Amino acid sequence: MSYKVLVIDDDVPFCEMLKTFLTKKGYNVTNVFKASEAQQSINKECFDIVLTDVRLPDSDGIELLKYIKKQCPSAQVILMTGYTEIKTAVNAMKLGAFDYVAKPINPDEILMTIKQALEKKSSVVIEPSTEKRGSKKASLNDNNGYVKGNSKASKQLNEYIDLVAPTNMSVLIIGDSGTGKENIAHSIHLKSKRKDRPYIAVDCGAIPKDLASSEFFGHVKGSFTGAVTDKVGHFEAANGGTIFLDEVGNLSYEVQVQLLRALQERKVKPVGSSNEIEVNIRVIAATNEDLPKAVREGEFREDLYHRLNEFGIVAPRLADRGEDILMFAKYFLKVSNEELEKEIEFFSDEVERIFLMYDWPGNLREMKNIIKRSVLLAKGNVIQKDVLPSEMFAPKADKATTTSVSIKDEEDLKLFSSRNEEQAIRTALEKVKFNKTKAAQVLGIDRKTLYNKMKLYNIEL
Numbered sequence: 001m002s003y004k005v006l007v008i009d010d011d012v013p014f015c016e017m018l019k020t021f022l023t024k025k026g027y028n029v030t031n032v033f034k035a036s037e038a039q040q041s042i043n044k045e046c047f048d049i050v051l052t053d054v055r056l057p058d059s060d061g062i063e064l065l066k067y068i069k070k071q072c073p074s075a076q077v078i079l080m081t082g083y084t085e086i087k088t089a090v091n092a093m094k095l096g097a098f099d100y101v102a103k104p105i106n107p108d109e110i111l112m113t114i115k116q117a118l119e120k121k122s123s124v125v126i127e128p129s130t131e132k133r134g135s136k137k138a139s140l141n142d143n144n145g146y147v148k149g150n151s152k153a154s155k156q157l158n159e160y161i162d163l164v165a166p167t168n169m170s171v172l173i174i175g176d177s178g179t180g181k182e183n184i185a186h187s188i189h190l191k192s193k194r195k196d197r198p199y200i201a202v203d204c205g206a207i208p209k210d211l212a213s214s215e216f217f218g219h220v221k222g223s224f225t226g227a228v229t230d231k232v233g234h235f236e237a238a239n240g241g242t243i244f245l246d247e248v249g250n251l252s253y254e255v256q257v258q259l260l261r262a263l264q265e266r267k268v269k270p271v272g273s274s275n276e277i278e279v280n281i282r283v284i285a286a287t288n289e290d291l292p293k294a295v296r297e298g299e300f301r302e303d304l305y306h307r308l309n310e311f312g313i314v315a316p317r318l319a320d321r322g323e324d325i326l327m328f329a330k331y332f333l334k335v336s337n338e339e340l341e342k343e344i345e346f347f348s349d350e351v352e353r354i355f356l357m358y359d360w361p362g363n364l365r366e367m368k369n370i371i372k373r374s375v376l377l378a379k380g381n382v383i384q385k386d387v388l389p390s391e392m393f394a395p396k397a398d399k400a401t402t403t404s405v406s407i408k409d410e411e412d413l414k415l416f417s418s419r420n421e422e423q424a425i426r427t428a429l430e431k432v433k434f435n436k437t438k439a440a441q442v443l444g445i446d447r448k449t450l451y452n453k454m455k456l457y458n459i460e461l
């Protein structure tokens with residue numbers, strides 16, 4: 001079976017080139033050039049992968065993404081963006097896009113992203129002992145790959161993981177997009193007594209509402225049109241092990257009711273069957289939404305929220321993981337070198353400084369993407385600033401805070417923005433174990449400016 005791919009871009013030659021390339025790789029590709037044409041195509045059939053430009057002549061990729069996720073939730077949407085639109089792309093991921101690739105598109109990169117999206121789409125069972133699967137999760141959780149981190153935030157996170165893993169408690173992981181929630185869930189499973197039993201990851205945002213019962217609880221042949229064979233649901237498949245409910249905030253109210261019943265009674269009944277099946281599973285759920293707010297607004301059931309949240313873990317933002325930032329960067333450099341068969345050795349000092357200053361709105365996933373792309377573009381064996389997205393270091397229009405204190409060399413402060421300046425200083429101080437001289441060097445400012453800034457932000461050591 002060949003997977004169906006819809007490409008949406010008003011650049012016709014580019015679409016044709018991509019179509020030729022992907023067709024050669026065995027995909028069944030349809031090209032359209034406007035959002036309205038894309039909507040028509042999606043109304044006719046559901047695609048496995050949708051590759052869309054962020055800017056379209058009659059709409060934008062974000063609006064289209066919302067439409068696609070409503071019409072065909074299982075489609076994996078990949079945005080194609082210019083560097084200046086990376087923030088939009090990161091927001092799109094919060095709305096359910098799988099990933100983004102920066103233009104100009106590199107064929108190997110797009111192919112790899114499509115493969116990863118298809119892996120996610122199939123909601124595969126990840127058997128902990130079978131690292132050969134090639135799944136990103138499986139490979140990251142071997143001892144060489146999983147970055148634990150040394151920052152305060154990481155230490156606390158790892159402590160919580162170790163504490164809760166051996167228990168049977170349900171865990172709710174809350175965190176911004178790309179902070180590593182799925183990775184945390186899998187670590188908990190691997191450190192639990194259930195580690196040799198199945199681990200099933202389910203992307204709740206990708207399950208169509210009318211198929212949800214069958215996906216979770218299975219069905220018997222003939223129970224509805226399209227049920228041509230018996231199907232084992234995710235709950236039964238996870239029996240004895242762990243089920244990971246990603247994007248749990250996306251479940252419809254009806255499905256929430258069914259899920260709660262299954263969790264309380266520890267039994268499931270496949271659609272169309274009169275037999276109940278006993279299940280013994282541990283639940284880990286994740287969300288980047290404000291679930292307590294959803295509960296207050298009546299969109300998420302309070303009883304289910306408490307059932308899932310027996311133990312809550314907050315996945316820290318990358319910008320709050322201080323001294324780990326470069327550790328993660330080096331890890332992603334290694335992974336990208338392997339994936340792209342390159343041998344880039346390190347980052348220039350300037351690039352490291354930019355990494356420490358940047359606020360990483362898309363967290364680990366954004367870092368991974370930026371580094372992968374930089375590895376692709378790098379000429380020599382060092383990643384230099386010129387291959388980074390300029391928005392990572394361009395001076396921001398709002399210079400209010402940088403002019404409010406005496407700054408000897410304002411140029412050196414161009415990395416700062418009013419939004420992340422305080423965080424950048426805290427991160428740098430943490431990284432150099434609170435040595436102010438070294439922190440000033442890392443920040444590229446003089447010590448006096450650093451003192452002034454610390455005073456401004458009430459940073460006390």
Ligand SMILES: Nc1ncnc2c1ncn2[C@@H]1O[C@H](COP(=O)(O)OP(=O)(O)OP(=O)(O)O)[C@@H](O)[C@H]1O
Pocket residue numbers: 093136137140145146147148175176177178179180181182183184246288315331364365368
């Ligand atoms: N501790 C870690 N060490 C190394 N890589 C990590 C770690 N945690 C996460 N990653 C990588 O960072 C990326 C994002 O992680 P993950 O998919 O777990 O985030 P998420 O919070 O579940 O994202 P989303 O909110 O988009 O579902 C992945 O490529 C993952 O492999």
